[in-house]
Amino acid sequence: MSYDVEKPDEQWRAELTPAEYAVLRQAGTEPAFTGEYTDTKATGVYSCRACGAELFTSTEKFESHCGWPSFYDPKDTDAVELIQDRSHGMVRTEVRCARCGSHLGHVFDGEGYPTPTDQRYCINSISLRLTADES
Numbered sequence: 001m002s003y004d005v006e007k008p009d010e011q012w013r014a015e016l017t018p019a020e021y022a023v024l025r026q027a028g029t030e031p032a033f034t035g036e037y038t039d040t041k042a043t044g045v046y047s048c049r050a051c052g053a054e055l056f057t058s059t060e061k062f063e064s065h066c067g068w069p070s071f072y073d074p075k076d077t078d079a080v081e082l083i084q085d086r087s088h089g090m091v092r093t094e095v096r097c098a099r100c101g102s103h104l105g106h107v108f109d110g111e112g113y114p115t116p117t118d119q120r121y122c123i124n125s126i127s128l129r130l131t132a133d134e135s
Protein backbone atom coordinates (compact mmCIF):
# COMPACT_ATOMS: atom_id res chain seq x y z
CA MET A 1 0.00 0.00 0.00
CA SER A 2 1.42 3.37 -0.89
CA TYR A 3 0.03 6.79 -0.18
CA ASP A 4 0.45 10.17 -1.85
CA VAL A 5 1.90 11.49 1.39
CA GLU A 6 4.50 9.19 2.93
CA LYS A 7 7.00 10.24 5.56
CA PRO A 8 9.53 8.39 7.67
CA ASP A 9 8.27 7.57 11.13
CA GLU A 10 10.70 9.99 12.78
CA GLN A 11 9.31 12.82 10.70
CA TRP A 12 5.74 12.07 11.80
CA ARG A 13 6.98 11.99 15.38
CA ALA A 14 8.57 15.40 14.95
CA GLU A 15 5.56 16.99 13.25
CA LEU A 16 2.79 15.63 15.48
CA THR A 17 2.29 15.99 19.21
CA PRO A 18 2.73 12.74 21.17
CA ALA A 19 -1.06 12.47 21.56
CA GLU A 20 -1.66 13.06 17.84
CA TYR A 21 1.05 10.57 16.93
CA ALA A 22 -0.43 7.88 19.20
CA VAL A 23 -3.80 8.05 17.43
CA LEU A 24 -2.88 8.94 13.85
CA ARG A 25 0.21 6.77 13.44
CA GLN A 26 -0.31 4.05 16.05
CA ALA A 27 -4.09 3.59 15.67
CA GLY A 28 -4.82 4.68 19.20
CA THR A 29 -8.19 5.92 20.43
CA GLU A 30 -8.75 9.08 22.41
CA PRO A 31 -10.90 8.62 25.53
CA ALA A 32 -14.65 9.05 24.91
CA PHE A 33 -16.16 12.47 25.53
CA THR A 34 -12.77 14.19 25.70
CA GLY A 35 -12.17 15.20 22.09
CA GLU A 36 -12.52 18.83 21.11
CA TYR A 37 -15.02 18.14 18.29
CA THR A 38 -17.34 15.64 20.00
CA ASP A 39 -20.22 18.11 20.34
CA THR A 40 -19.10 20.73 17.85
CA LYS A 41 -21.89 22.10 15.69
CA ALA A 42 -19.91 24.71 13.78
CA THR A 43 -20.24 24.47 10.02
CA GLY A 44 -17.10 23.79 8.07
CA VAL A 45 -14.73 21.16 6.78
CA TYR A 46 -12.80 18.60 8.82
CA SER A 47 -9.36 17.86 7.46
CA CYS A 48 -6.75 15.24 8.30
CA ARG A 49 -4.54 16.59 11.07
CA ALA A 50 -1.55 14.75 9.65
CA CYS A 51 -1.69 15.81 5.98
CA GLY A 52 -4.53 18.33 5.59
CA ALA A 53 -6.69 16.27 3.21
CA GLU A 54 -10.37 17.24 3.42
CA LEU A 55 -12.20 14.26 4.93
CA PHE A 56 -15.56 15.17 6.43
CA THR A 57 -17.92 18.14 6.57
CA SER A 58 -20.29 19.42 9.22
CA THR A 59 -23.17 18.55 6.88
CA GLU A 60 -22.65 14.82 7.53
CA LYS A 61 -21.92 15.20 11.26
CA PHE A 62 -24.64 13.94 13.56
CA GLU A 63 -25.24 13.49 17.27
CA SER A 64 -24.53 9.85 18.06
CA HIS A 65 -23.95 10.36 21.82
CA CYS A 66 -21.13 7.83 21.57
CA GLY A 67 -18.42 10.19 22.79
CA TRP A 68 -16.62 10.82 19.53
CA PRO A 69 -17.39 12.98 16.52
CA SER A 70 -19.65 10.95 14.24
CA PHE A 71 -20.36 11.33 10.56
CA TYR A 72 -22.71 9.35 8.36
CA ASP A 73 -20.59 9.76 5.24
CA PRO A 74 -17.17 11.11 4.28
CA LYS A 75 -16.86 14.29 2.22
CA ASP A 76 -15.83 12.16 -0.77
CA THR A 77 -15.93 8.38 -0.88
CA ASP A 78 -12.29 8.14 -1.91
CA ALA A 79 -11.08 10.57 0.78
CA VAL A 80 -10.94 7.68 3.22
CA GLU A 81 -9.67 4.13 3.06
CA LEU A 82 -11.50 1.30 4.81
CA ILE A 83 -9.53 -1.64 6.20
CA GLN A 84 -10.67 -4.71 8.09
CA ASP A 85 -9.36 -4.51 11.64
CA ARG A 86 -9.20 -7.72 13.70
CA SER A 87 -7.44 -6.24 16.72
CA HIS A 88 -8.83 -6.43 20.27
CA GLY A 89 -10.75 -9.64 19.47
CA MET A 90 -13.29 -7.86 17.29
CA VAL A 91 -13.84 -7.51 13.58
CA ARG A 92 -14.22 -3.83 12.84
CA THR A 93 -13.65 -1.58 9.87
CA GLU A 94 -10.83 0.86 10.35
CA VAL A 95 -11.02 4.27 8.67
CA ARG A 96 -7.79 5.79 7.41
CA CYS A 97 -6.94 8.93 5.51
CA ALA A 98 -6.57 7.86 1.88
CA ARG A 99 -3.83 10.42 1.25
CA CYS A 100 -1.44 9.66 4.11
CA GLY A 101 -2.71 6.42 5.64
CA SER A 102 -3.15 7.90 9.09
CA HIS A 103 -5.66 6.28 11.42
CA LEU A 104 -8.90 8.22 11.89
CA GLY A 105 -11.28 5.84 13.67
CA HIS A 106 -13.76 3.11 12.75
CA VAL A 107 -17.01 2.88 10.79
CA PHE A 108 -20.04 0.93 12.00
CA ASP A 109 -23.08 -0.13 9.96
CA GLY A 110 -26.71 -0.75 10.71
CA GLU A 111 -26.95 0.68 14.20
CA GLY A 112 -30.29 2.33 13.45
CA TYR A 113 -29.29 5.96 13.57
CA PRO A 114 -31.77 8.10 11.63
CA THR A 115 -29.26 9.14 8.98
CA PRO A 116 -29.29 8.64 5.21
CA THR A 117 -26.65 5.89 5.28
CA ASP A 118 -27.16 4.13 8.63
CA GLN A 119 -23.41 4.26 9.00
CA ARG A 120 -21.45 5.85 11.81
CA TYR A 121 -17.93 7.02 11.07
CA CYS A 122 -16.65 7.22 14.63
CA ILE A 123 -13.64 9.49 14.30
CA ASN A 124 -11.12 10.73 16.85
CA SER A 125 -11.21 14.51 17.26
CA ILE A 126 -7.45 14.54 17.46
CA SER A 127 -7.23 13.05 13.95
CA LEU A 128 -9.13 16.03 12.55
CA ARG A 129 -8.80 19.77 12.26
CA LEU A 130 -11.93 21.85 11.70
CA THR A 131 -11.82 24.80 9.38
CA ALA A 132 -15.02 26.65 10.26
CA ASP A 133 -16.91 28.57 7.61
CA GLU A 134 -16.58 32.31 7.85
CA SER A 135 -19.78 33.84 9.07
Ligand SMILES: [Zn+2]
Pocket: 048, 049, 050, 051, 052, 053, 097, 098, 099, 100, 101, 102
Ligand atom coordinates in the same frame (compact mmCIF):
# COMPACT_ATOMS: atom_id res chain seq x y z
ZN1 LIG B 1 -3.99 12.40 5.97
